[in-house]
Amino acid sequence: MHAQAQEAVSQAAAEQAVKTADESLPGLQLKSSTLLQESYPQEVRDQQPIYIKGDNLSGQPDIKASVHGEAELRRGDTMIRADKLDYAVPDDKVHAVGSVYINQAGNVYKGTTLDLQLDAFVGQFDNANYRFLANGAYGDSSRVDFIDKKHAVVHDATYTTCQRDDEASWEPSWVLKAKTIRLDMAEEVGVAEDAKLQFKGVTVLPVPRMSFPLSDKRKSGLLPPMFGMDNLGGFEYTQPYYWNIAPNRDMTLWPTVMTRRGVNLGTQFRYLEPRYSGEAYASYMPSDKLRDRERWGYSWQHRSIIDSPIGGLGLNFNLNRVSDDDYWRDFRLAPVALRQRLLPSTVNLSWAKGDGVLSLNMLRYQTLQDPASPIAPPYSIVPQLQYRYTPLDLPHGLDFTAVADTTRFELIRPLAGQVGNNGQRSYVQAQLSRPFLSPGAFITPKLMLHSAMYQTDQLMSNGSKSANRTLPTFSLDSGLVFERDTSWFGKNLLQTFEPRAFYTYTPYRDQSMLPLYDTARNDFNFASIFSENDYGGQDRIADNNLLTLGATSRFIDPSTGAEKLKLAIAQRVRFSDQKVLLPGEVPATSRFSDVLLGAAVNWTDKWSTEATTQYNQDLNRTVRTTATARYSPGNYRTFNIGYRTQYDTVARTDASKLVDVGWQWPINDLWGDKGKDLGPGRGQGGGRWYAVGRLNYSIKDRQLVDTVIGFEYDGCCWIGRVVLERLQSSIIQSNLRLLFQLEFVGFSRLSFGADPTSSLKQNVPRYQYLREAVTPPSRFTNYD
Template identity: 55%
Template sequence: MPDLNRAAWRRCRPPLPLAVLSLALLHAHAAWAQEAALDAPLVLKRTPQLTEVIPENLRGRMPSFVDGDRISGQPDLGTIVEGNATLRRGDTLIRADRLEYYQPEDRARATGNVHVNHAGNIYEGPELELKLETFEGFFNRVRYQFLANGGRGDAERVDFIDSNVSIARMATYTTCRPEDYPGWMPAWLLKARTITADTEENVGVATSAQITFMGISTPPFPSLSFPLSNDRKSGVLPPVIGIDSVNGFEVTAPYYWNIAPNRDATLYPTLMSKRGINLGTEFRYLEPTYSGEIRADYMPEDRLRDRDRWGIWTHHEQRFDAKALGLDSLTGSLSINRVSDDDYWRDFTRTPSLTQRLLANDGILRWSSGDWSGTARALSYQTLQYAPSPILPPYDRLPQITADYNKYDWNGFDFSLNTDYSRFRGPGPLVQKELAGYVQPDGERVFGLASLSRPFLTPGTFVIPKVMLNATAYQFDAPLTTNGATSATRVVPTFSLDSGMIFERDANYFGRAFRQTLEPRAFYVYTPYRNQNDLPNYDSAANDFSFATVYTENAFSGNDRISDSNLLTLGVTSRLIDPETGAEAARFGVAQRLRFADQLVTLPNGTPVTDRFSDILLGAQINWTPKWSVDGTVQYNPDEHNSTRTAISARYSPGPYRTISAAYRYQADSTSTSNDGSKSIDVGWQWPINDLWGDYGKDLGPGRGQGGGRWYAVGRLNYSLQDSKLTDGVLGLEYDGCCWIGRVVVERITTGQITASTRIMFQLELVGFASVGSSPARTLTQNIQRYTPLRQPGLAPSRFTNYD
């Protein structure tokens, strides 16, 4: 503060003595701190006594608490507790009728109704000897229960090696909960000479083991391992068995390798009775700056096709240090999908590419800096041809480089600039002529699109005028067959005006209050005609007529065709909004285009649009409650008085494990004057059969089912009304036996016009132990909307959930 100001302040208020001023400030600060402390919420303090896992270096220094009816002994030598004896140290509790504790040896001996709780794991029996600090000792005639997965059993003796490892001798093991009635026996039981349990690794290993399920026993196994929790572990997984109409009888013997917490690998050799042996492997990794997965399959001498078969599928994501380059972000990704031959998609229907016939091999680098962003990309396709229905391969982009600039609210204006350089490589002239009927050379294309708009916005209206300039330049590797040119340019301007209004009112329907809107919208676009018939078509296609594209400037996707337009789109939307939550309960919309001039720009072999009035687009989506929803779109031709396309779907999901979905789809044949087109019905479901006789189960929480003894029907059927046949289908049954689950699923996949693949999947899942058979989990999840698995991995319970 300058001297003049300091002197003026002194004249207005004489200075206080320094000590008085300091005391006043301290008093004010203490009062403020006390008031702030009263207003601050209470926060629990951390304490090492509540840690989930007690460090080994702290176990020996933790205090021991002894309690009982009668206590005797000598200080620092031994203590004897009789009657309701209890000894607690850290995460270990011992209760017994009699308890002797010898301090020099740190050894406890308990007899009579001994109960031990060690970090939530329970052991009970008549006699125990244990060193508390190292947790070394033995337990005779013991019953035990593990916290992580609820596994339990009994043994003649349990030897504790340390706080994590124990060996049960002449032991049994199951995850079935005991029932309170005479003669109860678990549905499945493991008997073994020894069971070594490692609660740190959450792995159990049984020797001379035999499994009994529903009274049927397996041959003895020299050794087998099983999980004690949902954590991953290395080892041989149970075999996967299935029956396939193409492959025959299938047996897979997978091996899982838990390399590290962020890396793992799976080897899954598969024997197919009709084809041979398929060698498969999958590797996954997750790092702070990159992640990905690699899968590779190889089948030498496939007897079905009389040749070697292979496939590789990889995906990698990478995050780079953008700050070092002066960028905001810099990321990359790499995907490789390749197979040995054209028939791979039909013969191997359960690969990562499923039944896709276009396999993309894509490497891309993305960057952003302020208002700029861009990509550098290389994209190549492998096209799997099928003689009855060949497809035209898309053009490869080797490379593609883009740079985009977006500036919003620049003095009230929004400006954007999109640029793209691509070099296209096609499938060759013979393939083009055979499949498309015309030939175009490979070439380079430079594309730029600049747009400037000025939004005028109010709470109830919007008007957005926009001008666009589209400029494109081509350089061809060979002369065009249409005019012999080796280069071409195109510049197309566009003007559009988007406007609308939003009205609101309070409404009440079916006893429920809503905020109802009425949103009329008008969208006008004018693009003058530019002759583009001689230009090649590398990536353009006609946009589908839908609510997503009806309010756009260009009738084509891609950058090779810019449609000439002089049209007005009119539409109106009404919504029902819950005023308390803001959730949209229903939406209804209608739109139609009015064309003032014929559309002249078309795709190769295309037909220009001359109708002055387009089809009427009707749409509705109803989400009245979270339990059910209806979604429908109808494209109605007012001239023909019929629908050219209809899609209606509905879903009902009243709760977990209960969902039904249905869809009807119709698409008219544009090449035929008749109304016959593609018609199909798609139905999917998961539903407890026990509901039919009033057994509605219990809510046991996510991923735990609804109780034992319940049947579930699962399936999805896609039926073609046009061909009067089932195209794809899944039918199955699931049974939840509480500690075991049985599944039988039949899947049919269409792989061609007259060919299909059918397989039967059987699976027996011993909950918390192992699964035998072919898992239909992936099939059910992909085919049934909101399918809920009867068991899902969850977080391991805390030791305090089973605290004595």
């Protein structure tokens, strides 16, 4: 049972990982091969009876039936209505004339004359128009040739998803006109020949042959081209091609021509299986005129579970490499993993058995340097062997955890002047605690023991290549919970008052000679202030003798359990000076730490505010403040604002002051047109404008850092977008792009520049697509 549950969870995690791997392809989601379903058996459908009715019925049993006046024939998922209908039983053929109407599994056809072999669904329908259930698309034709229930050929055809209104002069905003359209309902693909795509009466895409989707199902073929211009590549043309290899595998290729730089070839491959999944990206530019060299980059993420005689094994890796230091700023369309200056490549092999997990890890960094802002490369792990033991259901309510770890650290390509000392670090850490819990109080004593050994390649500051350190730590965490009924503004609430006291003691050991492999000071916040060690990592164990006092008060809706208001305060009291420091740190001599104050208000589902501030009593001022507010009254209506400030206590000046504003909002609201809430992925009705964007402004520098401003217009069956994007890539350099997109809903997108929706989704908090894939309708949605 445990193995089955683990497999199900792993499979779900793999599917979710691949589903979210590429936000730029909404709707193109893989399905695990074990989830594919078989079609309904044909032999069952062949046994379905035929029902006929009308005003007048004549004929011979088992030979022929003729129906006049509101004639109707039904068999399975097919229904035919006409003024007159003849059915030949031996041949299973239907001949219908006069206002002929067909509903075949929810797809509707209307015409003048029908000749159809019913069981095989082979025949001809003259002067027919049609409407498809999956996407609401419809059109007219001179003739429809039915090949079978899943295939048809439409002659002199039109195709659009624009919904008609009542005006006699109405014309669809966009329409595809073709000599023939071949419809494949099995693959949900249409192929138009001698076609032209018209928008507002103007031909925007004349093509001799093109394929297009009849639903949100993935299909192979050329994707709409992208044209654009930016300050790095000049004029750009990209022609993507999508290859639907299988339901659980696909690949996208996108060659790009840049007038200022050359040709760039990019590809992405995704795969999903019950026990493994992943995605791989690669790009290659043989000769980039901008940097006068070849450029390349790749990123590969893989997750898997391996069956073995010794138990469950897991293999995961995440590989990221690029050709040069400027890649992150020159290729803004690369995956997020390659658009940063510190590129990690990791490999993890793990084995789980009982209460223990054994893992072997490798981690190497590629550091992309900027002469104007160099960064010190971190140590690489080559390799790490770790065993973690966490037994469950110990007697007497005890909790125990033990970790044994040995790691080899190496500094790869250090920065000029950077001093490193490669070496091996081994440590064992054990902790034992016993929580005592009651409805109104808790107390948790904890004992920890940390023992580490170092073997370095170079001499440490004490003149030795080896060192040992063993430190015990004791902590006691305790708190009370008081509750009372209250009311605010006529609303009944449950108020809590939760005082908390946390004491920790670790004796002093001189650790100044030890190298710093993976250690840094923790951020000072409500989580770290109630912790035993001020440092993250294993190279420094702070000598603490301190008490943290704090209190939290919550106002809770008793009917729903929702937290409406939260207030918190915390401060440390230090009984002795801390002697263990990182290089360059100034020892804290004050007996009282900065005061942390926090508040969060969620009075309604529409409003949300949160703020945290750090107050320094010696300076008598705040040294750091973070505040955010969100107003989201409904779908496609969201406004976010954030304020962050950091004060340099050494230089006694502001280190940074930033305001971050993001929004998505219907402009029609300004003149009282509130639209309709059709739900996420469906917009708020046609004829509506939306403003969307994000501004990141530095108050200290008095300039915009990042800017994304766009407008969207929902024409019901088409969506237009224009986005101006300016993103800072260094202190003195930024990338500027102007993006256009014309989306024909249920048909295709024409993008001029990179896909604007990818930029909006990445930069604008809580941005929603105006159209997203929804659950396909059942044939009973359009049941006659």
